[in-house]
Amino acid sequence: MSAISDTELLERFPDTWINHDNKDFYRGWLERRLLLNRCAACGYWQHPPKPVCRTCWSGDVHATEVSGRGTVHLLIRLHQGPPAPGVDYSAPLPVATVELEEQEGLRYTSTVVNCPPGQLRIGLPVRLTWIERYGAPYPVFEPRAEGAAGDA
């Protein structure tokens, strides 16, 4: 990855707790790539990022791109919640935890866009897409046809 400096990274995410374990996860956002923690020794995925692989204790863990394809596993509709640009809760905001196809139980939580409220449900196939927030890309999901490729 054409790495931006640590200082520039911190400047792009001024109110985010960035450290040596999650810095490359956030670098991925700037390139619109969802990079999750994967062990190079045994192939195990884990999120949020950790300094060591949970299963084999290898420190050879790296931010690694996922396909972004998955299915909705948990689903809330927030009728009120914390402030964020572009979110006013005039319609309930969906918050979805998506189980990614890379590994059973590997999940990423965001919202689902481009989806009529009536179609949103647990089990819905989704794929990764991006919106802008606080001047940087922000990963979200949108519905996909079952079996369809993740690339838009």
Added chain:
Amino acid sequence: MRNPVKDKVAIVGVGSTGFRRNIDGRSRDSLAVEASVKAIRDSGLRREDIDGISASSPAPPSMASALGLPSVTHYRSGHVPFVFAIVDAMNAVFSGSAECVLLYHSVYRAPAISASAARDPFRRGLGFGGSIPQVPSRTDPESVEGAVGYAAWASRYLDEYHASREGFARVAVSDRSNAADNPLAAVRDPMTMDDYYAARMVREPLCLFDMDVPVDGADAFVITTAERARDLPRKPVLIHAATAGLTDRNEEDQIPGLGRHGQHVVVESLRAKSDIWIPDVDLYFPYDGFTIITLSWIENTGWCGPGEAGDFLKQHWDEKRNRILINGTIPVNPHGGALSEGGTQGSGHIREAVVQLRGDAGARQAPGAATALLTPGGFFFNAQGLVLRTD
């Protein structure tokens, strides 16, 4: 599983401010001080006897200073729910780090979760739960961290078990019915199932009545050896078994599922440590910071099978009093729980268990109650278990 501390340490004093949604003009410290003075007086011990402190907030040095505790040999503050403090104090007394430990927990409404707290200029900037604010951080709502995680797994519960919200409703209504007889409780107006269904959604599928009540108040306790307890004025309540429970994948969105999280570790540990279990339990205190937590505890503790809590509550419903009464005799959170007494993070549940086991619960008293099973905390990073009994 080893449990050499079984019945060796006793709760000998309790004190509470009671819990209210609208206490103004008081600091958090004043609440903890009031509860602590009451608990020490209740125990019959003198301030000079208190040589240990285990607490949430305020910090032990500040409390030792406020209460004039002249010589303290063990102190610690930490996270809630309150069994963390109970276990610490129990271990301190058992090991000899201290002989008589003061425990307290104060709660204080934060401006972010209470409109009336937001009008108090002296609460400006307090973080969630009333904590001192940290550095500013962005608040993306697309997260299931913290309390939101329970709404997320409630959605999974309804989907996986094809359950309805009726089980959630019964937990909320039962707590409210019980709170009617508890003068310490913040919310005591009667509530019906229809009231529950009419409430506004907050984090759908959880509505206003699925979430505990933000309150101001404090509970305090005094713990010492079972031996010394027998010379003190109050009927001793023995700590029979206590545990916490944590798994590896414990982040809110990463737990394996409803069938494996902290509650399962608690139940495995507590069953192994305790001689008392279902059906020898006279009082049951499942945590109820969110209604889904209560249903999960009832299932995981083994009162019924996975996904069956809704039917279980219907079957064990006291129609006359509009509340849960297991087998017609075992009250469940008879003080009104976190949903109606107030969000005490377990201190209220433990205080009520002590008061019931002493036989001092007045209109709420379960006749002859001698054993209590408590399961405070949730799924992810704070599941706990406690078994209390009389001497």
